[in-house]
Amino acid sequence: MQVKLQDIKLTYEKHHNIFERLNCTFNDGELVALLGPSGSGKTTMLNLIAGLLTPTTGKILFNESDVTKQDVRARNIGMVFQDYALYPHLSVLDNIAFPFKMAHVKKSARRKQAQKLAKLVHVETQLAKLPRELSGGQQQRVAIARALAKDPAILLLDEPLSNLDATLRIELRDEIRRIQQTTGVTTVFVTHDQSDALQIADKIIVLANGQIQQIGTGTELYHHPHNLFVAQFVGTPKINLIPIAEFKPYITPTIPDDILVKATTIGIRSEAVSLNSIEQPVIAKIPAIIEKQNQFGREIRTHICFQTSQLISTAISETTASSQAISVYVLAKGCYLFNRDGECIWAGDEHD
Structure with missing residues (x-):
């Protein structure tokens, strides 16, 4: 199923615009992942x-068919959801089979279908258990299986991993990808x-303040940010930011004056x-002082002080004494210039 949001405007509370001309x-x-901080509009878009939710103006299209006024039951x-929302008094099997029961599928057929879905999400050995007897990851697998029991055209996942510990998060994240590829269902992941x-x-849609900041693959967002x-x-780690006034005296003639x-x-x-x-293009050689180095698995993060700015490097592998004054090269690839409005106006990747 293809989904389009066309010129969506959503207004709450005395004309406060949540979205305006969202496309x-x-x-x-x-x-597709909807990525952004809390309050950016991710869950609102999902709803x-x-x-x-019904937009104030604009259209929502499923395979070019206008569903803007349709309620959730017709879509x-x-x-x-992040809190699983399983029926606590029903077994795993009955939770998964519940949509089949609501559709008046015969008991033997719905149990057979539920068992197939349980196997798909790897909870086939837990069918007789109640939700409280399962781990968080297992409960979320059951919730996914129950959602798939409707044979949905679109699967919507609202922060499905946020209540899991780090190990389970990684495991279930990979499982969601496997399940999505196996079923081929269009999936939106908040x-x-x-x-x-x-x-x-x-594909990732980056949201902030109710506006789409950029749409692209992870590689595109990392190497070619629009703003x-x-x-x-x-x-990770976050990009180093330096006021251009501090950096300008050290810049080579790589960047055009205009x-x-x-x-x-x-x-x-x-x-x-x-x-x-x-032997890579360099935009500057700057004086700096190494403050400390930390090991993160195979990666060494070197914390550097340059004038009033703190920088992190992951390209300095050798251990260096703290408080040591050094000179560091700033390579063109991985550097970006931003104007007063936050727009990216130059990228070293594109001009080396």
Whole structure:
């Protein structure tokens, strides 16, 4: 199922606009992540697709058919929530089979279908248990199976991993991707965690303040951010930001003057801060002081002080003494200039 939101405006509370002229498309069979901080509009967009909210103006199209005025029961939607929302008095089997029961499917047939779905989500050994006897990850698997029992055209997942510990989160995240690829159902996945979106989504829609900041793959968002918000929100560790006034005296003639004069901030990815240039284009060589180094698995993060700014490098592998004065190269690849409005006006990846 393809889903389109066309010129959506949503107004609450005395003309306060949640969305204004919101436009996006979810292609058939895609897993799309809605990524953004709390209050950005992710769940609101999900509720519009589900039919739990009606836009003030604009259209919602399913395969070019206008469903704007249809309620949730007419839209063939499967929904999974962060709190699982299982029926506590029903077994795993009966929870999964519940949509079949509501559709008046015969008991033997609905049990058979529920068993198939339980196997799909890997809870086939838990069928006789009640929800309280399951782990959080198992409960969420049951919730996904129950949502799929409706044979939905679209599967909507609202922060489905937020109540899980780190290990279960990674495990179920991969399972959601496997299940989505197996079923081929168009899936919209709401999350505030970039790791979830980057790991499993075909496409990511980055939201902030009710506006789409950028749509793209994880690679596109990381290497080609359209604005300062996307550059800061996507990537670990966070992009280094320096006022251009502090950085300007050290810049080589790589960046055109007409671009440089419009810039207010330079963003530098951690991998672009290095002790040597390795025959790569360099935009600056700056004096710095190493403050400390931390090991994160295979990655070493070096904390550097440059004038009033604190930088993190992941390209300095050798252990270096703290408080040591050094010179570091800033490579063009991984550097971005932003203007006063936060727009990206220059990217080293595109001009090396």
